[in-house]
Amino acid sequence: MTGNVIEVRDLHTRFGNAVVHDGVSFSVQNGEVFALVGASGCGKSTLLREMIVLQEPVSGSIRIFDQEVAGLSDDEALALRRRWGVMFERGALFSALTVTENVAAVLEEHTALSARLRTEIAAVKIALTGLPPDAGQKYPNELSGGMRKRAALARALALDPELLFLDEPTAGLDPLSATGIDELVRHLRDALGFTIMMVTHDLDLLWRVADRVAVLGEGHILGIGTMPELAKSAHPLVQEYFYGPRGRAAREQAWKQR
Amino acid sequence: MAPHATRPVDIPKIFVGDTPSQLRCQGAWITRMLAPLEEQIVAMSYAAGEQLQIEASEITALDTSGAWLLHRTVRALEARGLTVQVKGLRPEFEALLQLIAARAVSVDQAVARPPGRLTALGLAAWEAVRGAQGLLSFLGEASLTWARSILDPRRIRWRAILHNIQTAGFEALPITGLLSFLLGIVIAYQGAEQLRRVGANIYIADLVGLSMVRELSPLITAIIVAGRSGSAYTAQIGTMKVTEEIDALRTIGIGPLDLLVLPKVIALAIVLPLLTVYTDIMGVVGGMIMARAQLQVSFSTFLHRLEEAVSLTSYVIGVGKAPVFAVIIALVGCYQGFRVSGSAESVGQQTTVSVVQSIFLVILTDALFSIAFSWLEL
Numbered sequence: 001m002t003g004n005v006i007e008v009r010d011l012h013t014r015f016g017n018a019v020v021h022d023g024v025s026f027s028v029q030n031g032e033v034f035a036l037v038g039a040s041g042c043g044k045s046t047l048l049r050e051m052i053v054l055q056e057p058v059s060g061s062i063r064i065f066d067q068e069v070a071g072l073s074d075d076e077a078l079a080l081r082r083r084w085g086v087m088f089e090r091g092a093l094f095s096a097l098t099v100t101e102n103v104a105a106v107l108e109e110h111t112a113l114s115a116r117l118r119t120e121i122a123a124v125k126i127a128l129t130g131l132p133p134d135a136g137q138k139y140p141n142e143l144s145g146g147m148r149k150r151a152a153l154a155r156a157l158a159l160d161p162e163l164l165f166l167d168e169p170t171a172g173l174d175p176l177s178a179t180g181i182d183e184l185v186r187h188l189r190d191a192l193g194f195t196i197m198m199v200t201h202d203l204d205l206l207w208r209v210a211d212r213v214a215v216l217g218e219g220h221i222l223g224i225g226t227m228p229e230l231a232k233s234a235h236p237l238v239q240e241y242f243y244g245p246r247g248r249a250a251r252e253q254a255w256k257q258r
Numbered sequence: 259m260a261p262h263a264t265r266p267v268d269i270p271k272i273f274v275g276d277t278p279s280q281l282r283c284q285g286a287w288i289t290r291m292l293a294p295l296e297e298q299i300v301a302m303s304y305a306a307g308e309q310l311q312i313e314a315s316e317i318t319a320l321d322t323s324g325a326w327l328l329h330r331t332v333r334a335l336e337a338r339g340l341t342v343q344v345k346g347l348r349p350e351f352e353a354l355l356q357l358i359a360a361r362a363v364s365v366d367q368a369v370a371r372p373p374g375r376l377t378a379l380g381l382a383a384w385e386a387v388r389g390a391q392g393l394l395s396f397l398g399e400a401s402l403t404w405a406r407s408i409l410d411p412r413r414i415r416w417r418a419i420l421h422n423i424q425t426a427g428f429e430a431l432p433i434t435g436l437l438s439f440l441l442g443i444v445i446a447y448q449g450a451e452q453l454r455r456v457g458a459n460i461y462i463a464d465l466v467g468l469s470m471v472r473e474l475s476p477l478i479t480a481i482i483v484a485g486r487s488g489s490a491y492t493a494q495i496g497t498m499k500v501t502e503e504i505d506a507l508r509t510i511g512i513g514p515l516d517l518l519v520l521p522k523v524i525a526l527a528i529v530l531p532l533l534t535v536y537t538d539i540m541g542v543v544g545g546m547i548m549a550r551a552q553l554q555v556s557f558s559t560f561l562h563r564l565e566e567a568v569s570l571t572s573y574v575i576g577v578g579k580a581p582v583f584a585v586i587i588a589l590v591g592c593y594q595g596f597r598v599s600g601s602a603e604s605v606g607q608q609t610t611v612s613v614v615q616s617i618f619l620v621i622l623t624d625a626l627f628s629i630a631f632s633w634l635e636l
Contacts, residue, residue, distance in 0.1 A: 082290070095500075095601030107323075112293035117327070121289075124326045127361035141600030160289045160321035191357050192322065193350075 004063075005030050005163055005195045006051065011060035013046060020046055021057065022219030028212075033189055033196040035206055037241065038216035044199045045089075047216070048167055051197070052086050053077050064163070082110055084163040085156030089171055091148040093140040099126060099151045100136035106158035125154040130184055146177030150184070157188070166198035170205050182208045203242070215241060268318050270295045272331070279309055284316040287324025299331055310335060315346030325351070325358040389597075396593045400523075403515040418521035419528075426487040426522075427529030431536065434482050438475055438537035442466055442544025445474075450552040459553040463563035466545030472572045475537040477624055480583035483530060484616040488591035491522055492612035495595025496605040504596075518595075523588040530584035531577050538576065571636055579627055583620050590616040 006028040013021040020043035028034040038044050049055040051062055053069055062069040067080060093102050103122035107113060113121070126136050129150040140148055149169060156164060169185060170178035186209050189196055200206065206213055207227055214224040215238050223233040231242050270285035272295065287295070312332065320328075328344070335342045347355065373381060407413045449465040495518055498504050507514045542564065549555040594612035598604045 096603035107289070111290060113296055117292075117296055117330075120330065121323045121326055124322060124358060124361060128322065128357075139601065157322070160323060191354065 003030060004028060005065065006034075006197060007061075007063040007066075008047075008051075009061045009063075011047070011050070011062065012058045013043065013050065014058050019219050021060075024060070024216070024219070024221055026214050026221055026224055028195060028197055031193060031195055032211040033185070033198070033209055035210035035213045036197070036199045036216060037201055037206065037213055039241070040201070042216050043219070044216055045167060048165060048197075048199050052084070052165055053081070082159055083161060084165060085159065085161035086165045087149070087152045087156040087167065087169060089168040091140065091152040093148065093151055093155065095140050098137050098139055099131070099143070099154070102140070102151065103155050103158045106155060110159055122154075122158070125157050126151070128157065128188065129154045130180065144177075146173050146180065149173065149177075149181060153181075153184070153188075157192075160192070161194060163195045163197065166196060166200075168200055168202075169198060170200065170202045175204075178202060178204065181205075185209050217241075270317075270324070272298055275313055280311045280313055282313045282316065283328070284318075286319035287317055287328065288319050288321045289323040292323055292327060295327065299327070308341060310340045310342045312342060312344045313346055314344050314351075315348075317347065317351060320347075320351040320354055322354065322358060325354045329355060329359050392597065393593060396596065397589070399515055400519055400589065400592075403513060403520055404523075407516070407520060413516060414524075415517055415521045418517060419525045422522050422525030423529050425490075426483060426526055427533060430483060430486055430529075430533060433486070434479050434533055434537050435540045437482060438470070438478055438541040439544040441474060441478060442470055442541035442546075443548045445469055445541075446545040446548030447552065450548065454553060459549075459555055460559065460563050461567075462545065462549045462553055462555055463560050464567040466549070467542060467564045467568040468572060470541035470545065471538050471568050472576045473624070475541050476534045476576050476579045476583065477620070479530065479533050479537045480580070480587065480620045481617055483526070483533070483584075484587045484591075484620060485613055487526065488587045488616045489609050489613050491588065491591030492595040492598075492609045493605060494518075495592055496598030496608055499596065499598045500600060500602070500605065514596075519588070519592045522592060523585055526584040526588045527581045530587075531580040534577050534580040538573075575627075575631060575636060579624065582623060582627075586619050586623060587616045590619060 004027040008027065009025050011021045011024040013019075024047065036044050036047065046055065050057050051064065051069065053072065056070060064080060065083060067076075069077075069080070072080065093099070094105065097105060100119060100122045103125050104115075104118040107118045107121060108115075111118075123133070123136055127133065131147060131150050131154070135143065135147060135151070140151065143151060153166075153169075156166075166185070170181050173181065182205050185196065185198075185205075188194075198205075198210070210227065212224065212226055213230055215222045215230065215233075215235075217237045222235050223230050223238045225233075230238060233239065268285035270283070270287045270291050272281060272283050274280070275282040285291070312328075314328070317324075332342050332344060344355070372378075446462055446466050449462055453459055453462055453465070495504070498518075504514050504518075507517060546557055546560045549560050550557065591612050594608040594615070598608045
């Protein structure tokens, strides 16, 4: 019994000869917003896929809710999956269904609620993510990028998960929509009290929302801690990441303002 | 305490309390437990009275779905003219309930209302008009592209044409050959019985030759190609449309019709007559083998008779229909591809429509050809 929602120990992943993870370990505590960052291609998304049981690591252990994820039977994996929600980078909304139907489909699969109540709950979730009421009857391809992310978040929230995985929640959005998503994530975490595990390389999002951040690179965790702690890290790659040409003063400001 | 133990699983309940004006709520009001609770609320005969108290201090867990159900119940009661008061809710649940109440103003707008019958009829008619318009403009654009390519042959994508010749033609050889061979066998087998009865064994060559060369072989080849290649055209162009590759082509100055439609039409118009010649041969070979097995007509006798039975006109008519079928299949396949809208399901729908339409049009055209040829006495 550890009190950690996610616990990754000594994880190794290889694709052919390419080593992606060479001994990755970290843990995510209950109720925190944890972010995994790193340069493109460093294996963040692979790690996320391993956590949500879409891919198997070569060796090592991933424990979620104190349960080993590797080698789960389908039934066990399903029981675990019902306790978390996943928002994919490009939304992955079902294109043949409206937004409301996308959310209600999850409820239909996992609960015995009446159709009327399912639709109502779906509408509540959609409203929670800040979408306008008429967005529910639209199809995903009629939505803008930011709205699609919100709709994807609404679907991820469908079963009121205890743990939310967000893959690049702000990628491909303009700064205004991205800020909207920042605030939304923080607001929902405060209101609904779940744990968030996100993968991102949006520095603003890290400063404004993340409680703790782990930097992944060269197959290892290069640094882990709050943003101000990481900003003081001596590791050259971490330095490069946070003190690149994209500035940092404003971000320190953002941290202080929280 | 482990995280997963933080959510107790007490069965949620709602029932009338000590006095009729009190409703008591208990247990974990969370998504996966809600279904029986919903039934209880539906079945519940609401307590009468002006004032109603909901005693919620025994709710041990509440999530957004549970909060919505509670909020909805309160709203339904208030709609009956009761004054409802929710008491004893834990502060964090109270906050959640407030949040839900604030957001859930317009649930009804979230659901698309199915259109009325008259509206649906109007929409369908409008859709048909739009479809016809789309077809016309597609044909227009395709003809323009064609004309431009003839005036400036450098625009023609030879590599794409060769590629299509390989995929639609060469790779179709085994299946078209096998099917027409079997068709030849079937016709000869069915005919043999009748011909033997009247002692007209030799006419098996007329039967197989004429029916295969003039009608069946062009038709079966066109149908197989429509199913094989026409559907592939629709799926390819449709998927490219979903992923905005068509738009990308336009922006880098490549006409999508130049690259995607014209090479397919040209390639298929070259390949389908050739395939038809090949299936003619395979069908006749099938019939010939069956004729020797069933009617003792030797190969040389069969071929000798075939020369007399199948005139050059019949042969040319058979092969001559193929390019027409080819253009129909390629244009329908590409047109349906361009009609795909946004969703993955739409790709599937248009592919189905493409195959059905092209086979329908091929058979219809074949019938029109028969009528025309009988007028012309060919």
